[in-house]
Amino acid sequence: MKTMSRLYTTLIFVFLYAPIGILVLFSFNVSNSTGVFMGFSLDWYKELFRDSATLAALKNTLILAVTSSVIATVIGTAAAVGIDRMKNQYVKGALISATNIPMMNPDIVTGISMMLLFVFVGGLLKLDNNLSFATLLIAHITFNLPYVILSVLPKIRQLDSQLPEAAMDLGCTPMKAFFKVELPAIMPGVLSGLIMAFTLSLDDFVISYFTIGSGFETLPIRIYSMTKKRVTPDMYALSTLIFIAVLLLLILSNVISAKAEKKPKKK
Amino acid sequence: MKKIFLILFACLLTFMPLLSFTSCGNEENENEDDTAKYKGTINVYNWGEYISDGSEDSLDVNAEFTAKTGIKVNYTTYASNEDMYAKLKSGATGYDVIIPSDYMIKRLLDEDMLEKLNYDNIPNFEYIAEDFLNPYYDPSNEYTVPYTYGMVGIIYNSSRVSEEDVGSWDLMWNDKYKGDILQYNNSRDAFGTAMYRLGIDVNTTDESKWREALGELAKQKSLVQSYVMDEIFNKMESGEAAIASYYAGDYLTMSENNEDLAFYYPSEGTNIFVDAMCIPKGSKNKALAEEYINFMLSEEIAIANAEYICYASPNTLVTDSEEYIEYMGEDWIEILYPEGFDLKADYDKYCYKNLPPETLSLVNELWEELKIDSSLGAWVYVGCILIISALVIWGVSAFVVKKKRSKYY
Numbered sequence: 001m002k003t004m005s006r007l008y009t010t011l012i013f014v015f016l017y018a019p020i021g022i023l024v025l026f027s028f029n030v031s032n033s034t035g036v037f038m039g040f041s042l043d044w045y046k047e048l049f050r051d052s053a054t055l056a057a058l059k060n061t062l063i064l065a066v067t068s069s070v071i072a073t074v075i076g077t078a079a080a081v082g083i084d085r086m087k088n089q090y091v092k093g094a095l096i097s098a099t100n101i102p103m104m105n106p107d108i109v110t111g112i113s114m115m116l117l118f119v120f121v122g123g124l125l126k127l128d129n130n131l132s133f134a135t136l137l138i139a140h141i142t143f144n145l146p147y148v149i150l151s152v153l154p155k156i157r158q159l160d161s162q163l164p165e166a167a168m169d170l171g172c173t174p175m176k177a178f179f180k181v182e183l184p185a186i187m188p189g190v191l192s193g194l195i196m197a198f199t200l201s202l203d204d205f206v207i208s209y210f211t212i213g214s215g216f217e218t219l220p221i222r223i224y225s226m227t228k229k230r231v232t233p234d235m236y237a238l239s240t241l242i243f244i245a246v247l248l249l250l251i252l253s254n255v256i257s258a259k260a261e262k263k264p265k266k267k
Numbered sequence: 268m269k270k271i272f273l274i275l276f277a278c279l280l281t282f283m284p285l286l287s288f289t290s291c292g293n294e295e296n297e298n299e300d301d302t303a304k305y306k307g308t309i310n311v312y313n314w315g316e317y318i319s320d321g322s323e324d325s326l327d328v329n330a331e332f333t334a335k336t337g338i339k340v341n342y343t344t345y346a347s348n349e350d351m352y353a354k355l356k357s358g359a360t361g362y363d364v365i366i367p368s369d370y371m372i373k374r375l376l377d378e379d380m381l382e383k384l385n386y387d388n389i390p391n392f393e394y395i396a397e398d399f400l401n402p403y404y405d406p407s408n409e410y411t412v413p414y415t416y417g418m419v420g421i422i423y424n425s426s427r428v429s430e431e432d433v434g435s436w437d438l439m440w441n442d443k444y445k446g447d448i449l450q451y452n453n454s455r456d457a458f459g460t461a462m463y464r465l466g467i468d469v470n471t472t473d474e475s476k477w478r479e480a481l482g483e484l485a486k487q488k489s490l491v492q493s494y495v496m497d498e499i500f501n502k503m504e505s506g507e508a509a510i511a512s513y514y515a516g517d518y519l520t521m522s523e524n525n526e527d528l529a530f531y532y533p534s535e536g537t538n539i540f541v542d543a544m545c546i547p548k549g550s551k552n553k554a555l556a557e558e559y560i561n562f563m564l565s566e567e568i569a570i571a572n573a574e575y576i577c578y579a580s581p582n583t584l585v586t587d588s589e590e591y592i593e594y595m596g597e598d599w600i601e602i603l604y605p606e607g608f609d610l611k612a613d614y615d616k617y618c619y620k621n622l623p624p625e626t627l628s629l630v631n632e633l634w635e636e637l638k639i640d641s642s643l644g645a646w647v648y649v650g651c652i653l654i655i656s657a658l659v660i661w662g663v664s665a666f667v668v669k670k671k672r673s674k675y676y
Contacts, residue, residue: 032323033524035505047322052330053342119358128549130358214354214361215310215341225315225344229517230500234322 020243027236034233048234048241057222058238061202064133064218068140069197075141076148076197077190081182083149084156096153103146111210114139118211131213139211140201147200148193155189156182308339309363309555312351314542315344317366317415319568319575326571332562338555355380360549363556366414369541373404373621381410382546388557391564391584398610399581402541403620411543412560415516415578418605419456419538422518424509425529436464436533438510440483445490449502449511452494454634455619456538457484460512463535463617470620474629481633488637503528515602516578530602539614541581579603 030039048054079099086092102110115131118138122130159182167177183190205220212221223235311329321327329340345351348371355362355375367375375381386392392412399413421438427447432438439448439460451457461483462469467476492508500517502508504524518530544560546553562568566584570591573580577599585591592600622630 031524032520033500033504035501035507036524038524051320051322052327053320053344115357122358129361210357214312215308215343217343222315222344225346225350227346227497228314229316230497230520232316232322 023236024240024243027233027240029233032230032233034230034236044233044237045241047232048237051234053217054219054222054234054238057217057219060216061219064136064140065198065201068137068144068201069194071137072141072144072197073148073190073194076145076193077152077183077186079145080149080152080156081178084153099146099149102143103150107143107204107206110143111139111207114142114207115210129213131211133213133216135211135213136208136216136218139207140204143204143207144197144201147196148190151193151196152186152189155186159185305336305338305555305558307552307555308341309552309559310341310343310361311364311559312343312345312354312362313364313366315346317344317542317576318342319571323575325575326568328563328568328571331568332559335562336558338558340559355547360547361551362547363550363552364544364559365547366542366544368619369402369404369543370619370621372411372543372545375545375547376404376410377621380548382548382550382553383409384412384546384560385553385557388554389561389564391561394564394582394584396581396583396586398614399541403615403618405543411545412564413541413543413581414563415573415576416539416541416581417514417516417578417603418532418540418608419459419512420515420518420530420532420602421510421512422503422521422528422530423511424503424506424525424527426527427506427509433529433531434534436460436535438533439512440464440487440490441510442490444510446492447509448487448490448492449499449508450484450487450491450494451512452496454630456512457494457634458630459538459619461487463533463537466535469538469617470622472623472626477626477629477633481637484637494638514578516576519577519599519602532605532608536613536617539610539618541614541618577603 025037026034027044028040028042029037030041030043083092083095083099086095114135118135119130163185164172164174164177164182167181168174172180203220205224208218208221209224212218219238223231226232226235319325319328321330329342333339345354348368351365351367352371352374355365372381386408389412395413399416401408402411402413405411421433421436423433423438428438428444432441432443438444439450450460458477458480459469461480462471462476465479465483467480471477492502495502495511499508499511499513500521503511503521506525506527515530515532518528522528522530544563546556546560550556563572564582564584566588569580569582569585570588573582573585573591574594580586586604595603
């Protein structure tokens with residue numbers, strides 16, 4: 001039984017990480033072939049930092065992911081707090097499911113409907129450019145919102161509702177009570193919402209594809225457009241770097257939280 | 268709180284080097300603005316990997332353009348003519364230069380989506396070879412400037428395909444190579460292979476002719492390993508497949524990674540395409556866009572692009588350049604610019620033209636017929652319905668059992 005369970009675990013990890021392993025391997029390939037490994041080199045990493053168009057796309061993607069996730073987190077947290085304080089249980093339940101629907105909605109439906117909306121509104125306002133960075137940003141904020149709300153709401157529910165009341169009793173204004181007492185308490189939820197929104201926005205292709213305007217290109221769209229000829233290995237190098245960055249980030253955050261948990265015990 | 272700051276700090280650290288690299292590039296451009304002739308930004312929309320972009324020690328054409336003229340280039344890319352068309356149609360105006368293929372240019376022109384060019388701003392147009400003047404899609408040369416052209420041929424693995432089978436489209440229907448053949452996963456090109464083989468006009472609107480081609484593709488289906496687009500590079504280089512038809516220029520890049528690969532143009536005739544630069548309606552920087560088009564035709568830039576893309580160039584500055592011929596090598600030049608073809612006549616005969624909507628939808632319908640195994644198609648729906656009804660029955664019965672039990676206890 002033990003060997004079986006070990007085998008099972010190994011298999012799962014192989015399925016999960018074999019593609020990434022292959023990607024890392026081919027990012028060190030000498031030739032530009034993605035089928036034949038011809039020897040080890042760092043050429044594609046050098047190539048990557050010389051490829052101005054790809055770096056511009058990366059910069060665009062990061063700008064978009066950071067702005068959209070931060071804005072979505074602010075709006076989403078406010079929305080979650082508002083939903084939690086609702087008195088009417090039916091309205092509250094309806095609102096929660098209404099915010100969840102966009103999450104279940106296929107990306108393609110969200111993307112096309114967003115595009116139609118932007119083109120329609122652009123036509124009404126007689127704009128000469130219906131799609132732009134602004135429309136892309138709006139679309140990303142929209143699909144990020146439910147995820148932020150979803151990760152913040154449970155944290156608010158866990159929060160003792162008497163805490164902010166106590167704070168106000170001790171002289172805080174409601175505003176101050178929220179920022180000094182409530183917000184720090186729900187911070188883990190806000191933060192995980194932020195990170196989730198950031199990663200979702202970072203790798204979104206379908207919705208961006210429909211709502212992006214001229215003169216702006218995100219990384220997933222750039223990679224897709226290479227498929228007529230071939231995806232160049234400097235993309236593998238870039239993906240490897242992103243993978244390592246995410247891995248380090250995860251390890252770091254785990255180490256930090258592990259340390260934070262240990263500290264009180266020592267006292 | 269401390270923890271949060273540490274995490275954010277870590278985020279910053281990991282992305283810092285990437286950001287600083289990108290910002291370096293921008294600063295350079297900004298400095299060069301001082302000596303610039305013009306100010307402004309143009310939006311260029313081109314195929315992916317279709318310009319010399321500074322990788323692999325090539326010339327970074329867009330950076331060079333900014334350095335020379337001070338005009339910034341906002342460069343974005345697409346994967347197919349249809350993608351580009353959809354984008355233009357969706358209301359994403361603001362593109363200043365686009366580089367579609369011939370049949371798509373015709374469609375854009377028919378729908379009045381292109382701007383007339385002022386050829387006084389494009390003096391380098393005189394270097395375009397005569398064969399490419401006044402093409403069918405732009406008969407009086409008012410809207411377009413050719414960028415590249417190319418021909419489709421058959422790539423085969425010489426270690427697995429015997430030379431006697433080579434020479435015509437028949438190789439792709441040869442049952443000796445069952446399971447080693449790749450076919451396009453794109454209706455127009457796939458039908459094209461069958462139609463050239465049968466000697467049918469690829470732009471016919473006659474339904475029976477298209478059905479005839481479908482029959483040919485259906486016969487081929489059991490021999491085909493898979494229907495692919497860019498996966499062809501991998502499959503041919505690694506030897507997973509042995510026969511495929513694709514563009515000559517792409518064969519050259521494949522042959523760099525697998526010396527066994529060989530290439531020929533089928534004797535029955537084959538597709539020729541031209542990709543040309545145009546300015547879409549709604550461009551706000553027409554003069555700057557013309558400056559860009561002219562720049563793309565200048566000697567150094569056109570050669571850099573031709574060497575990078577590996578497609579044939581309609582620019583005589585390129586084809587007459589000794590540096591270019593030396594760089595490509597005689598074998599490659601022979602493949603890209605084969606002798607014994609009357610380009611102008613062959614182009615008119617074999618190029619893809621814009622099909623009327625009825626024919627286009629017919630082609631798509633026939634293509635679906637070929638790709639989807641009809642006997643399987645019905646079973647998929649039946650299977651889905653069975654699974655869903657099983658789930659519903661299970662759910663209802665569980666509910667009923669629960670209700671009954673709650674009565675007893």
